[in-house]
Amino acid sequence: MLSIKDLKVDIEDKAILQGISLDIKPGEVHAIMGPNGSGKSTLANVLSGREEYEVTGGDVSFLGEDLLELEVDERAQAGIFMAFQYPVEIPGVTTATFLKSAVNAVREARGLEELKPVEMLRLIRQKADMLGIDHKFLQRSLNEGFSGGEKKRNEMLQMALLEPKLAILDETDSGLDIDALKIVSDAVNQLRQADRSFIVVTHYQRLLNYIVPDYVHVLYNGRIVKSGDKNLALELEEKGYDWIKEEVAAGIPSL
Amino acid sequence: MSTALLEQQSETVMHFQQLFQEREQKLNGQANAPLPRLQRLAMDRLAETPFPTRRNEDWKYTATTRILAPAYTAGTEAELAAEQVKAANIVCLDAYVLVFVNGVFSAKHSQVYGMPPELTLWPVKDALKDDRFRPIIEAQLFHEENQVHNAFEHLNMAFAEHGHFIHVPKNVVVDKPIHFLYISETEDQAIFTHPQIIISLERSAELTIIEHFTGTVKGDAPYFTNVANRFHVAENANLKHYRIQDESVKAFHVNNTRVRQDRVSTYSGYLVDLGSRIVRNNLGAVLLDESTNTNFYGMYFGRGEQHIDNQTFIDHAFPHCESNELYKGIVNDKASAVFNGKVLVRQDAQKTNAYQQNSSLVLSPKAVVDSKPQLEIFADDVKCSHGATIGQLDENSVFYLRSRGLSDEQARALLQHAFLKEVLDFMPEEKVINASEELITKKFQGEF
Ligand SMILES: Nc1ncnc2c1ncn2[C@@H]1O[C@H](COP(=O)(O)OP(=O)(O)OP(=O)(O)O)[C@@H](O)[C@H]1O
Numbered sequence: 001m002l003s004i005k006d007l008k009v010d011i012e013d014k015a016i017l018q019g020i021s022l023d024i025k026p027g028e029v030h031a032i033m034g035p036n037g038s039g040k041s042t043l044a045n046v047l048s049g050r051e052e053y054e055v056t057g058g059d060v061s062f063l064g065e066d067l068l069e070l071e072v073d074e075r076a077q078a079g080i081f082m083a084f085q086y087p088v089e090i091p092g093v094t095t096a097t098f099l100k101s102a103v104n105a106v107r108e109a110r111g112l113e114e115l116k117p118v119e120m121l122r123l124i125r126q127k128a129d130m131l132g133i134d135h136k137f138l139q140r141s142l143n144e145g146f147s148g149g150e151k152k153r154n155e156m157l158q159m160a161l162l163e164p165k166l167a168i169l170d171e172t173d174s175g176l177d178i179d180a181l182k183i184v185s186d187a188v189n190q191l192r193q194a195d196r197s198f199i200v201v202t203h204y205q206r207l208l209n210y211i212v213p214d215y216v217h218v219l220y221n222g223r224i225v226k227s228g229d230k231n232l233a234l235e236l237e238e239k240g241y242d243w244i245k246e247e248v249a250a251g252i253p254s255l
Numbered sequence: 256m257s258t259a260l261l262e263q264q265s266e267t268v269m270h271f272q273q274l275f276q277e278r279e280q281k282l283n284g285q286a287n288a289p290l291p292r293l294q295r296l297a298m299d300r301l302a303e304t305p306f307p308t309r310r311n312e313d314w315k316y317t318a319t320t321r322i323l324a325p326a327y328t329a330g331t332e333a334e335l336a337a338e339q340v341k342a343a344n345i346v347c348l349d350a351y352v353l354v355f356v357n358g359v360f361s362a363k364h365s366q367v368y369g370m371p372p373e374l375t376l377w378p379v380k381d382a383l384k385d386d387r388f389r390p391i392i393e394a395q396l397f398h399e400e401n402q403v404h405n406a407f408e409h410l411n412m413a414f415a416e417h418g419h420f421i422h423v424p425k426n427v428v429v430d431k432p433i434h435f436l437y438i439s440e441t442e443d444q445a446i447f448t449h450p451q452i453i454i455s456l457e458r459s460a461e462l463t464i465i466e467h468f469t470g471t472v473k474g475d476a477p478y479f480t481n482v483a484n485r486f487h488v489a490e491n492a493n494l495k496h497y498r499i500q501d502e503s504v505k506a507f508h509v510n511n512t513r514v515r516q517d518r519v520s521t522y523s524g525y526l527v528d529l530g531s532r533i534v535r536n537n538l539g540a541v542l543l544d545e546s547t548n549t550n551f552y553g554m555y556f557g558r559g560e561q562h563i564d565n566q567t568f569i570d571h572a573f574p575h576c577e578s579n580e581l582y583k584g585i586v587n588d589k590a591s592a593v594f595n596g597k598v599l600v601r602q603d604a605q606k607t608n609a610y611q612q613n614s615s616l617v618l619s620p621k622a623v624v625d626s627k628p629q630l631e632i633f634a635d636d637v638k639c640s641h642g643a644t645i646g647q648l649d650e651n652s653v654f655y656l657r658s659r660g661l662s663d664e665q666a667r668a669l670l671q672h673a674f675l676k677e678v679l680d681f682m683p684e685e686k687v688i689n690a691s692e693e694l695i696t697k698k699f700q701g702e703f
């Protein structure tokens with residue numbers, strides 16, 4: 001599904017990602033962990049199509065297409081969904097209007113007919129209920145004045161509606177209380193299916209109790225320095241990152 | 256004034272005088288009826304009052320020479336298909352409708368049945384013949400409280416043939432909006448029209464009016480809509496005034512609207528400017544007593560080579576009055592917009608609440624905005640604020656929307672729409688909001 005080969009990325013002439021390789025097959029969940037500033041969001045943003053990053057080397061192919069050649073909206077239409085760490089607030093655009101425009105834009109690109117207003121409303125309400133989102137949020141301006149947790153849930157609502165092939169969750173769990181965390185995880189688990197993959201960026205093993213990953217990778221200084229299964233997350237929870245940093249300093253090869 | 260300008264102006268005025276005389280000659284003894292007498296007076300005043308030029312501080316950004324250059328003749332009623340009128344109407348709005356085609360009242364297209372009997376809605380020409388109304392109208396026309404009338408207002412009075420007078424007696428709440436629909440159409444002869452509404456609301460009366468200006472320029476000859484309105488809102492009365500201007504982008508539009516408010520009265524203006532090659536709006540409210548409420552909510556959207564100039568004036572002379580003013584606009588391509596908002600708080604106007612804000616989006620390097628909110632305060636116990644922001648679309652928001660599959664164009668249109676929507680949301684009449692939104696959408700799609 002997604003194949004990243006030796007990806008190198010600079011921001012303002014500073015090398016942030018220094019050769020990342022990652023292969024994600026359909027249906028897999030990959031967790032990415034790592035200390036602050038290691039490049040997790042950078043990786044997620046580059047995949048989603050942000051332009052302020054300069055790709056200086058490597059390839060990314062998504063469902064056989066050169067992902068880096070696609071515009072951000074084309075990526076979304078092709079099935080990439082990024083749940084942002086800090087979703088923007090857009091005054092004046094109601095959440096409902098936004099969701100309708102997004103669903104129809106994606107449907108059109110995928111060769112499907114626009115949904116009739118009644119069907120659209122039903123669909124949006126159904127997904128909102130699944131995520132425990134009060135319908136009154138739909139009439140509010142997009143993310144404006146939403147709490148951190150409400151914004152994250154709203155991201156999950158968009159994900160549920162847009163039915164991506166690959167969803168990238170950047171710290172969706174940060175700032176969620178335990179109930180919200182369960183709701184979000186349930187939503188992700190419901191969406192897990194054979195042809196849909198997830199990249200879950202997180203600092204907390206707690207999330208991975210609910211969304212059980214197939215692989216866990218540790219990103220450090222712009223490189224994946226260690227990969228393993230879900231037990232790696234438990235180990236990190238217990239021991240922190242120092243032992244990994246030491247291994248890297250000592251030149252012990254990863255994996 | 257430079258000699259070249261002087262020459263052009265005197266030529267223009269001579270042209271107007273000639274038109275005026277031609278019309279007078281056709282009056283056959285009617286020249287002494289009240290309206291023609293007022294028109295003659297206005298023509299004399301026009302001869303003494305030069306049109307403002309760019310040297311005049313308040314007209315710095317708007318060249319009246321361009322507006323006045325074409326050799327206009329008075330508009331005559333043209334045949335309009337019923338569908339054409341229907342298309343210009345506001346969908347589903349239950350209103351009394353007065354339609355004017357090329358400035359000429361068209362009974363055929365209008366719908367005024369069932370008006371409350373207490374309400375007077377008459378042509379100014381007739382109302383002036385009635386002893387009850389003549390003094391009211393004359394008071395409205397000749398008061399010059401704190402502001403000298405400009406040449407465009409004299410021009411309007413000199414040529415307005417189809418102006419209307421509305422009188423709402425005390426305690427009468429008019430059940431439906433009165434919708435004035437002005438449709439102009441030119442081919443190879445430039446025309447000017449002079450819409451005029453004079454309103455007198457008595458104590459505790461309520462009225463909603465909608466002015467809608469639209470039109471088509473089929474050939475090379477533009478048209479010029481020269482509006483002058485006078486509204487008087489008596490004690491505790493409430494006037495809601497919508498103005499939707501989506502003239503042809505080859506047309507010119509000048510609108511002078513003067514409002515006078517008595518104690519505890521409310522005036523709310525909802526002002527939408529989408530059309531015209533050059534549009535200049537002067538909107539002024541003079542507050543004649545305590546505890547008034549004045550609201551100006553304006554939005555504008557200019558593309559191509561459009562020029563949109565809004566001048567507003569609110570004169571606080573008494574205590575406890577409140578004014579809210581919000582103008583938001585977008586300019587793209589080579590369009591330009593001007594906002595010059597004056598709020599004067601005189602020494603006696605203690606406890607005034609005056610709020611003024613102008614925000615603009617400038618979406619292309621060749622588009623320009625000149626914003627000048629001016630607050631002059633001579634009282635010490637007041638709450639006043641004003642501000643102006645000029646910005647671009649927030650690129651983070653564009654990115655966010657695109658990351659959900661919207662195209663760049665869709666994302667930008669949605670954000671622009673949202674920016675303007677804030678102003679539309681102040682309109683109490685949802686059908687007017689919908690109609691305005693539809694016009695905005697058409698404009699995004701490049702339909703005009
Ligand atoms: N727009 C930017 N301009 C300059 N530097 C940036 C920018 N974005 C990220 N960086 C830098 O790139 C590095 C990696 O940042 P990134 O946000 O990818 O880290 P992260 O792993 O997501 O961290 P966190 O766990 O704190 O979210 C950091 O040193 C950060 O300061």
Ligand SMILES: [Mg+2]
Pocket residue numbers: 040041042085170171
């Ligand atoms: Mg991050």
